[in-house]
Amino acid sequence: MEGSETREAAAPEILACKRVVVTGVVQGVGFRPFVYRLAKRHGLSGWVCNTSSCVEMEVAGTPASLQAFLDELQTDAPALARLESVVAQPAAAAGREGFVILSSRNRSASRATIPADVSTCDQCFAEVTDPGDRRYGYPFTNCTNCGPRFTIVRQVPYDRPLTTMAAFEMCPRCQAEYEDPEDRRFHAEPTACPVCGPRVWLEEEGRVTATDAGALEAAARLLRAGKIAAVKGLGGFHLAADARNEAAVATLRNRKGRVAKPFAIMVRDLAEAGKLCRLGDLERSLLLSRERPIVLARRRDESDISPQVAPGNRYLGLLLPYTPLHHLLLAQGPPALVMTSGNLSEEPLAFTNDEARVKLRPLADFLLLNDRDIQVPCDDSVVRPVARGGSGLVIPIRRARGFVPNPLPLPLDSEAILGVGAEQKNTFCLAQGGVAFLSQHLGDLDTVETFDYYRLAIAHFQGLCRLDPAVVAHDLHPHYLSTRYALEQPGVRLVGVQHHHAHIAACLAENRRTGPCIGLALDGTGYGPDHTVWGGEVLVADLKGFTRAGHLACVPLPGGEAAVRDPRRMAAAFLHGVYGDNFADAAGRLGLDFTPLELSILRRQLAGEMNSPLTSSAGRLFDAVAGALNVCRRRTYEGQPAAELEMAADESEEAFYPAPIQVEPDNLILDTLTVFRRVVEDCWQGVETPKIAARFHNSLVHLLAAACELVREQTGLETVALSGGVFQNALMLTRLLDRLETLGFEVLTHRLTPPNDGSISLGQVAAAAARLRGEKEG
Numbered sequence: 001m002e003g004s005e006t007r008e009a010a011a012p013e014i015l016a017c018k019r020v021v022v023t024g025v026v027q028g029v030g031f032r033p034f035v036y037r038l039a040k041r042h043g044l045s046g047w048v049c050n051t052s053s054c055v056e057m058e059v060a061g062t063p064a065s066l067q068a069f070l071d072e073l074q075t076d077a078p079a080l081a082r083l084e085s086v087v088a089q090p091a092a093a094a095g096r097e098g099f100v101i102l103s104s105r106n107r108s109a110s111r112a113t114i115p116a117d118v119s120t121c122d123q124c125f126a127e128v129t130d131p132g133d134r135r136y137g138y139p140f141t142n143c144t145n146c147g148p149r150f151t152i153v154r155q156v157p158y159d160r161p162l163t164t165m166a167a168f169e170m171c172p173r174c175q176a177e178y179e180d181p182e183d184r185r186f187h188a189e190p191t192a193c194p195v196c197g198p199r200v201w202l203e204e205e206g207r208v209t210a211t212d213a214g215a216l217e218a219a220a221r222l223l224r225a226g227k228i229a230a231v232k233g234l235g236g237f238h239l240a241a242d243a244r245n246e247a248a249v250a251t252l253r254n255r256k257g258r259v260a261k262p263f264a265i266m267v268r269d270l271a272e273a274g275k276l277c278r279l280g281d282l283e284r285s286l287l288l289s290r291e292r293p294i295v296l297a298r299r300r301d302e303s304d305i306s307p308q309v310a311p312g313n314r315y316l317g318l319l320l321p322y323t324p325l326h327h328l329l330l331a332q333g334p335p336a337l338v339m340t341s342g343n344l345s346e347e348p349l350a351f352t353n354d355e356a357r358v359k360l361r362p363l364a365d366f367l368l369l370n371d372r373d374i375q376v377p378c379d380d381s382v383v384r385p386v387a388r389g390g391s392g393l394v395i396p397i398r399r400a401r402g403f404v405p406n407p408l409p410l411p412l413d414s415e416a417i418l419g420v421g422a423e424q425k426n427t428f429c430l431a432q433g434g435v436a437f438l439s440q441h442l443g444d445l446d447t448v449e450t451f452d453y454y455r456l457a458i459a460h461f462q463g464l465c466r467l468d469p470a471v472v473a474h475d476l477h478p479h480y481l482s483t484r485y486a487l488e489q490p491g492v493r494l495v496g497v498q499h500h501h502a503h504i505a506a507c508l509a510e511n512r513r514t515g516p517c518i519g520l521a522l523d524g525t526g527y528g529p530d531h532t533v534w535g536g537e538v539l540v541a542d543l544k545g546f547t548r549a550g551h552l553a554c555v556p557l558p559g560g561e562a563a564v565r566d567p568r569r570m571a572a573a574f575l576h577g578v579y580g581d582n583f584a585d586a587a588g589r590l591g592l593d594f595t596p597l598e599l600s601i602l603r604r605q606l607a608g609e610m611n612s613p614l615t616s617s618a619g620r621l622f623d624a625v626a627g628a629l630n631v632c633r634r635r636t637y638e639g640q641p642a643a644e645l646e647m648a649a650d651e652s653e654e655a656f657y658p659a660p661i662q663v664e665p666d667n668l669i670l671d672t673l674t675v676f677r678r679v680v681e682d683c684w685q686g687v688e689t690p691k692i693a694a695r696f697h698n699s700l701v702h703l704l705a706a707a708c709e710l711v712r713e714q715t716g717l718e719t720v721a722l723s724g725g726v727f728q729n730a731l732m733l734t735r736l737l738d739r740l741e742t743l744g745f746e747v748l749t750h751r752l753t754p755p756n757d758g759s760i761s762l763g764q765v766a767a768a769a770a771r772l773r774g775e776k777e778g
Helices: 031-041 063-075 122-128 172-179 212-224 246-256 270-276 281-288 324-332 353-359 448-465 481-488 499-510 561-565 567-589 596-606 618-628 640-648 672-684 689-715 730-742 757-777
Strands: 016-025 045-050 055-061 082-090 099-101 200-204 207-211 229-232 237-242 264-267 294-299 315-319 336-341 366-370 382-386 393-398 417-419 429-432 435-438 471-475 493-497 517-527 533-541 546-552 661-664 667-670 719-723 746-748
Touching: 016 063, 031 045, 031 055, 031 063, 031 099, 055 063, 063 082, 122 324, 200 212, 207 212, 212 229, 212 237, 212 324, 212 366, 229 353, 237 246, 246 336, 264 270, 264 324, 270 281, 270 294, 270 315, 281 294, 281 382, 353 366, 382 730, 417 757, 429 448, 429 757, 435 757, 448 481, 471 481, 471 757, 493 499, 493 757, 499 517, 499 533, 499 546, 499 719, 499 757, 517 618, 517 689, 533 618, 533 667, 533 689, 546 689, 561 567, 561 618, 567 596, 567 618, 567 672, 618 640, 618 672, 618 689, 640 689, 640 730, 661 689, 667 689, 672 689, 689 730, 719 730, 730 746
Parallel strands: 045 099, 229 366, 264 315, 294 382, 417 471, 471 493, 517 719, 546 667, 719 746
Antiparallel strands: 016 055, 016 082, 045 055, 200 207, 200 366, 229 237, 237 336, 264 336, 294 315, 382 393, 417 429, 429 435, 517 533, 533 546, 661 667
């Protein structure tokens, strides 16, 4: 037709389809609704679902929209998600219209990553404090972005029927939120409200005296009156008391049997924290972090907190409320509450209502209970921020709630391995395929109750990770209960890992290194292959093995474990090492009093006649100095003498006591006896204790750094790894870091796991994996 325009037919739009598998922390963190919204925004069709090991999805659309989707999947993932891998492969288009979220799929022989518990988010806190909101005052408010995870999960995949929330049927309004992909409570497994969720009540003398909001009001009133509460929280019970009430804190110490170990304090808000401690940017960011750990912060001189909270310590352990229940309790009660683990000293954390009624009733005046069961008890995490340079550093002290079970990447792949940990500050670790899962802090395996729970916790963890390890790595100490557990396991390959090698291996592993390095492993006790008690070690190590390049001077451990518990005995051992048979006179000049019977036994022990193994332990050296200076002569908790010696030190003091290093064939002996002698002489000459304590720290720093220089000359190694409980000491750690870096060393420290025995199990699996790989490579 004249004048008509010809039109070309539009080219058909090219469609593509991808099958995508995402692994990591991608369940219980709002990942599926994120995928749903992302797919809708890019006009894609398909589906997404949880499996027992990952999140799977199928997405179809134009190549450009698919690529944009895949890019944003990784760059814009929810804040709580931790993506390990995103694998996309071509797939046949199923012709599905729209995008849907499918039901979860359970797959055998697969591994899932359960998210850690997360502090209540700002949106949920706002709802709890809004009188017009239906969750106003509700102590179990949560959403996809916050709330319990690890502590309530029974099995994988992480779905409500497989958690302790299965007991609570959602009301229609909660169900509607749970099923709406556009709602922030979409598949928030613990979601609940006052109509359908868990409830709280108060018990006094075995009777329920208040419920719901009335229970929180009554609890706050009783705490203001100086009473002690047992409060069921996210991962177990706390014992709570007004931190400003001297009588209440003293009563709590007496009932709990905790003589001097510092208590943690939960404060109402950041402003209250600032009244008690000096807070820098690092302390504030840690207090406000979603993990909400206990943060060790420098106490203000004008703080009116009871001195009984942290006797002999310049620091307070502060944490902010991390559940609505805590928030509501502190809003109505004292603004600063002692919040210490709900147990008798050295017993496991109580986490069931019945257990609390039996074990905590003698310690508490009332119980604040609820009916949301805790599947996995999990204590509060503890971190120590340290000012250094522009940004500072953070020393993990206890890794538990908020961090567990987040995966830790390993620097090498491995088959399934279980590391059973040490005796003190026990954790265990499961690893496979370049990823490690470190358990929560379990405590010391020196009671039947703790060891029983240790066995159950390993079984539960293995079930969640769907790992049945054929290799079990353990400490060499034959009497550790963790070692005995390993030896009892049928049909597994056992790999023994020396304690201090495990320390260095853990530091290497979390820094994604395999070595070699110079390792400084400083702690209290470790079983040495020469049948002595190690603890002040200079190693040349990689993940696979080590050689002992040097150590602190050895002294007898008079009475074995008795000396570990009594700093006076260790002072006597070092005095004997310096002054020989005249040690008793030297002890008298220091005010170290021993009965005639004690002296008689000590003489025999120090002469090597009875129960006095040799030790190179740095921890015992700190004990000896603390005992000699009368900083701490009665140890009531593990690490007390060293902690109080650090607190006593004058941080402005730069002087040190020069001491030689004895160079033997293939061995360096660091002369800590000379350092100890100079400590004693300064004490006799009337030098102030804070100056002596600081000079001791400085001396050990210079001696260790000099040893590293000698090893560098022998080996060419430029990297030093620092591990062991001594490196919880900020004065030691920062000054040694400064010294080593000045000398040109690269220094590796613990940033993700504790330098103490809480990381031993990680080192065990890393060392075992390296040995197995070495065997395969021939």
